[in-house]
Amino acid sequence: MNSVTFNSVVRFVVLVLLQGLVLNHVNFLGYINPYPYILFIALFPINNNRTLFVFLAFLLGLCVDFLTDTGGMHAAACVTIAYIRPPILKFSFGTIYDNQTIKFNQIELGSRMVYFSIIVTIHHLILFSLEVFNTSNIILILKKTLFSSIFTILLCTLLSILFSPKRK
Amino acid sequence: MQQIINFVIRNKTFLLFLLLFGLSVFFTIDSHSYHKSKFVNSANFFTGGIYETKNGFGQYLNLREENHALIEENRKLRTIVFNLDLDTLRVSKVDSTLLGDHYLFTSADVFKNSYNLTNNYLTINKGKKDNIKQDFGVITSKGIVGIVENTSNNYATVLSVLSKKNRINAQLKKTSHIGSLVWNGKSEEFVQLIDISKFAPVAVGDTIMTGGQSAIFPKGILIGKIEDFSLDIGGDTYTINIRLFNDMTNIGHVYIIENLNAGEIKSLENESNE
Numbered sequence: 282m283n284s285v286t287f288n289s290v291v292r293f294v295v296l297v298l299l300q301g302l303v304l305n306h307v308n309f310l311g312y313i314n315p316y317p318y319i320l321f322i323a324l325f326p327i328n329n330n331r332t333l334f335v336f337l338a339f340l341l342g343l344c345v346d347f348l349t350d351t352g353g354m355h356a357a358a359c360v361t362i363a364y365i366r367p368p369i370l371k372f373s374f375g376t377i378y379d380n381q382t383i384k385f386n387q388i389e390l391g392s393r394m395v396y397f398s399i400i401v402t403i404h405h406l407i408l409f410s411l412e413v414f415n416t417s418n419i420i421l422i423l424k425k426t427l428f429s430s431i432f433t434i435l436l437c438t439l440l441s442i443l444f445s446p447k448r449k
Numbered sequence: 450m451q452q453i454i455n456f457v458i459r460n461k462t463f464l465l466f467l468l469l470f471g472l473s474v475f476f477t478i479d480s481h482s483y484h485k486s487k488f489v490n491s492a493n494f495f496t497g498g499i500y501e502t503k504n505g506f507g508q509y510l511n512l513r514e515e516n517h518a519l520i521e522e523n524r525k526l527r528t529i530v531f532n533l534d535l536d537t538l539r540v541s542k543v544d545s546t547l548l549g550d551h552y553l554f555t556s557a558d559v560f561k562n563s564y565n566l567t568n569n570y571l572t573i574n575k576g577k578k579d580n581i582k583q584d585f586g587v588i589t590s591k592g593i594v595g596i597v598e599n600t601s602n603n604y605a606t607v608l609s610v611l612s613k614k615n616r617i618n619a620q621l622k623k624t625s626h627i628g629s630l631v632w633n634g635k636s637e638e639f640v641q642l643i644d645i646s647k648f649a650p651v652a653v654g655d656t657i658m659t660g661g662q663s664a665i666f667p668k669g670i671l672i673g674k675i676e677d678f679s680l681d682i683g684g685d686t687y688t689i690n691i692r693l694f695n696d697m698t699n700i701g702h703v704y705i706i707e708n709l710n711a712g713e714i715k716s717l718e719n720e721s722n723e
Contacts (some may be wrong), residue, residue, distance in 0.1 A: 301496075302503050305563065307699070311637065312565040331462045339469040347496045349563065349704050350481025350570035350606060353473030353489060360473060364466040400557050411477045413634070421634070 301348030310370040315432040338363030369399050397437045405430045464582040490599045490606050491572045497604035500560035522590035553707040564637040564697050569609040576603045586706040592671040592694040620660035627660045637697050664711040
């Protein structure tokens with residue numbers, strides 16, 4: 282097991298546990314919860330097997346679903362962002378992505394936040410649409426998406442700064 | 450044939466995505482329909498074990514509140530016992546089948562509780578081994594909590610009253626006008642009582658309790674107080690906003706109620722329906 286695989290496995294377990302045991306119980310202002318476990322999907326090594334990546338995203342979502350009793354909502358949202366990640370990467374990082382030499386800890390903060398924002402917003406929109414599951418409550422879906430997204434983006438950025446190796 | 454195989458290989462990521470997305474949407478729809486979320490729930494030994502470990506760390510932190518709740522409950526029970534105008538001689542003559550034997554209570558600890566979703570669940574530490582089955586009622590000393598939905602050997606998930614799937618039979622304490630308890634998903638402090646007849650004397654501050662019409666809860670389990678009410682659009686029934694007695698955000702110990710006559714009631718109802 283090389284260090285990249287090991288890193289991913291540890292990240293997977295830690296993020297799922299962190300989500301299930303701590304962050305699902307934040308309930309800021311009654312209903313706002315952050316979901317930074319999708320950092321696993323956002324920071325997954327890029328030049329890897331895409332099929333495996335989509336499958337891992339599904340597993341990640343399903344684990345969180347088991348912990349929160351939410352059917353398959355997290356799984357659906359995770360699979361989607363995993364599948365559409367390449368265009369998002371291209372949009373946020375431009376030419377660096379084309380050269381396939383991307384290293385997340387070398388990217389400047391601004392474009393990293395743009396990248397997180399897009400992924401998080403899409404994920405939350407799908408998640409809350411499936412959770413509310415009622416077109417007459419679109420306002421509620423949008424409200425939940427907006428506030429939770431802000432929270433998640435902030436946490437994702439902070440976590441990725443905290444745990445990235447020192448830049449030289 | 451070769452082309453089909455080539456197509457599958459070329460688009461394997463997309464096909465896998467479609468498959469997994471379809472699967473998760475299926476799970477989601479399954480979890481939105483009443484009493485059918487059988488695939489993904491936290492009543493399995495793995496997530497149950499995780500929550501049990503977590504509860505082991507956390508349960509000492511709110512012992513003080515738990516003690517207060519127990520003292521308050523004891524006080525209430527003592528008040529009832531000492532004010533009952535019973536002499537023991539008369540009780541001993543009453544046919545014992547009329548007393549007590551209809552409902553069996555089991556206590557349980559809550560491992561996990563949520564109140565910010567559309568359908569909220571609690572995970573408790575009693576399961577099939579303790580004879581807990583689907584459709585048992587769950588209450589605290591203050592009032593109603595929910596209904597058991599899935600069970601594993603050691604754990605069970607409870608569909609909370611804060612859920613759009615539940616319709617619990619409830620009534621006014623003063624009169625016997627009945628209605629259904631639902632939740633609009635907006636606030637964890639309030640649930641709604643619908644289908645109360647417009648002839649009912651509804652007043653702000655009145656108590657709402659469970660009605661005896663379901664085989665799940667006994668009659669008279671407290672639910673909450675009327676906060677406000679309005680006639681619905683048709684003008685025939687009231688929609689009542691109820692402030693729950695239970696603080697759904699803070700539930701530690703619960704009681705599970707088994708109605709020993711549930712099977713008999715159900716089979717009788719099925720016979721009459723045929």
